[in-house]
Amino acid sequence: MESVPRCRIQPFNAAPVHKEGGYVLYWMTAARRLRWNFGLQRAVECSKEWNRPLLILEALRCDYPWANARLHRFILEGMRENALGLQGTPVFYYPFIEWNPGQGKGLLEALSKRACTVVADWFPAFFIPNMIRAAARKIDVRLEAVDGNGLLPLEAAGGTFQTAHAFRRFLQKNLRPHLFEFPEPDPIGSGALPPFQGTMTEVASNWPSALEHLLSDDDTWWDGIPLDRSVSPGWCHGGEGEARRRLDTFVRSRLPRYAEGRPHPDEDAESGLSPYLHFGHLSAHEIFSRIADEEEWTFERLASASTGSRTGWWGMSENAEAFLDQLVTWRELGFNMCHHRDDYDRYASLPDWARKTLAVHAADPRPFLYEPEAFETAATHDPIWNAAQTQLTTEGRIHNYLRMLWGKKILHWTRSPEEAVAVMLELNNKYALDGRDPNSYSGIFWILGRYDRPWGPERPVFGKVRYMSSKNTARKLRMSDYLERYRP
Ligand SMILES: Cc1cc2nc3c(=O)[nH]c(=O)nc-3n(C[C@H](O)[C@H](O)[C@H](O)COP(=O)(O)OP(=O)(O)OC[C@H]3O[C@@H](n4cnc5c(N)ncnc54)[C@H](O)[C@@H]3O)c2cc1C
Incomplete structure (x- = not known):
């Protein structure tokens, strides 16, 4: 037992384990995969130790912030693969997909009643931390969340870092032992699991499994789910x-x-x-x-x-x-x-020097001012910026270097740095397939000085925050095909 490092496992309630329960419940929330997955590995371990079958619940709400067809399709494609990958294994896969907001309420609680323990994934951003905490309070069996997010366990660092350099030094001192503790490539295939017997008819009568839908070849079956359909599927398939x-x-x-x-x-x-x-x-x-x-x-x-x-x-x-x-x-x-830090997505989390210098320049005249709609529809005067935004709205991604310029210009062309944050969060999280992630907040707050240092010369609007210009970008980068391709 315990092939998953202890420091990656966080108990979220004080409820007991029910070793005589009907199954071990793995609540797949963030690590939506069957391989190289510490959370799944932990659930498999429990299942083997207590000789209880494994049930995987993978659910998809329809009312999460920015829920839209682009994000949903990507997740559903992953769920279909999980459904296929678990066919013929002893594991019971229970995919649940909401057709109406709130339809999934009570499902975890109902499943937990017969569970020995609930193992969930830890992901430190978006609605997931609150969802895990709320679920742990409601159920009367142990709930633990497993951190498989990165090479360094999140609990291995006692606090935050001001710069990437400081974090890199910390990694160079502390990462080595964790490089010997990787998840198993195939936790389910790594040994016999007790088979799941019986059905879940009682629970499924209130919360029907989406298995048949996922396995069907008809990809229009989810057309009736209420979502923002104006954001069409993105540049790549999920799974x-x-x-x-x-x-x-x-x-x-x-x-x-x-x-x-x-x-x-x-x-x-x-x-x-x-x-x-x-x-x-x-x-x-x-x-x-x-x-x-x-x-x-x-x-x-x-x-x-x-x-x-x-x-x-x-x-x-x-x-x-x-x-x-x-x-x-x-x-x-x-x-x-x-x-x-719970305030990772708030302006107040910026370093003091950045807030001070942005405040000094808060009233500086802006060379251009755009409303959120002009940003969203790529209707600025700047062809490079418009191309980056067009790539974001049509495909759900922005080339990394241009993403920096994209953010810097939003800071330059909005009434205040607080408004710039709001515009960036809305556009990035609505359109980017990779949005709503810890990296989203690093990237957006980096624009305003997080993880950076003061730069000279001091400039209007930016103060000592690092400046970027489209003119310099055009001079330095090879991007003629890109501009042609993403012309709005
Ligand atoms: C304003 C702004 C917003 C951003 N929003 C997001 C976001 O919503 N989601 C997101 O994943 N990244 C975001 N980034 C970081 C970066 O732009 C993307 O991670 C990268 O472009 C993703 O493309 P890739 O997978 O091809 O990257 P690669 O260059 O192939 O890098 C591999 C991986 O390293 C990580 N990575 C790369 N660059 C960064 C970076 N600057 N910061 C943190 N991690 C990085 C990502 O996980 C990436 O998938 C943002 C950056 C900025 C400046």
Whole structure:
């Protein structure tokens, strides 16, 4: 027992385990995958130890903030894959999809009545922390949430970090032992689980399983779910298999030019993995392992000094190190913030120096002022900005470098930095497949100085916050194809 590191398991109530219960309930909320999944692994462990079958509940509400057809389709594609992947296994898969707001209320409570224990996924942002806490209060069996978010367990750092450099140094000092504690690639296939016997007819009469729908070939079955249909499906399909295919293509054909090519929109050198990471269709551990294999990497190659330097610590190629700096340092920095601070999405969470300098320049005249609708419809005077916004609304992504410029110009062209935050959060979280994530809040608040330092010269509107201009961007980047492709 306990192949999942203790520090990744957080109990959320003081209720007892009912070892004589009918099953172990895994509530799949954020790690929506069957492989490389610490939460699932923990549930499998309990199931084997107490010789009780495993039931996986994967639910999808229809009234989560920004619920729309783009996000729903991606999640549903993942659920279909899970349904297919669990066919022929001893596990009982219970997918529940709401057709009306609030329809799922009471389902977890009902299932927990016969459960030995409930294992959930920990994800430190959006509505998930409150949902887990509320559920834990309502049920009378133990609920624990498992953190499989990143290579460093969230509890391994005692607080937040002011800069990526400080966090990188912390990682270089503390990550090593956790690199020996990876989740099992195939927790369900790793040993015999007791089979699920009986049916769930009583519960299913109130909360019908969506299994048949998910397995049908008709992809219009979810047309009747009330959602914002104006946001059409995005640039890629969801699901663990699709995620793995993209990882493979990235490692083979883009990683070899990642460090140099990443800033240039025409190079297409990024991984495109952020939606899969966000919805838990792919784990950071699996990505790391795939890259380590490709690099024929061994632990002995880790440097012993912890200088916080961006390169040299992993002992991998320049491209792999550049990628891991995004995947591990930058991604996990944002998770760290959300895990430790409830105000991660509020203006007040910005560092003092940034709030002060933005306040000094609050009344500066803006060179252009746009209403939220003009931003949303890509109707500004700036063709680069409009192209980035068009990519966001039509596909659900923005090239990374242009995402920075996109945010900086929203700060430049709104009445106040607080309004800029509101506009960025709304557009990013509504349209981006990878939105509503700890990275969303890192990226948006980075625009206003989070994780950054004061820069000179002091400028109107920005003060000492780092400035970016479309003119410089156009000069530095290869982007003519991009501008043509995303012309509004
Ligand atoms: C204003 C703004 C908003 C952003 N909103 C989001 C968001 O909603 N969701 C999101 O995942 N990222 C966000 N980012 C960060 C970054 O733009 C994306 O993670 C990246 O572009 C995703 O593309 P990729 O998977 O091809 O990245 P790759 O370059 O292939 O990087 C691999 C992974 O590393 C992580 N990563 C890369 N860049 C960053 C970064 N700057 N900060 C944190 N993690 C990073 C992501 O998980 C990414 O999938 C935002 C950045 C800015 C400036």
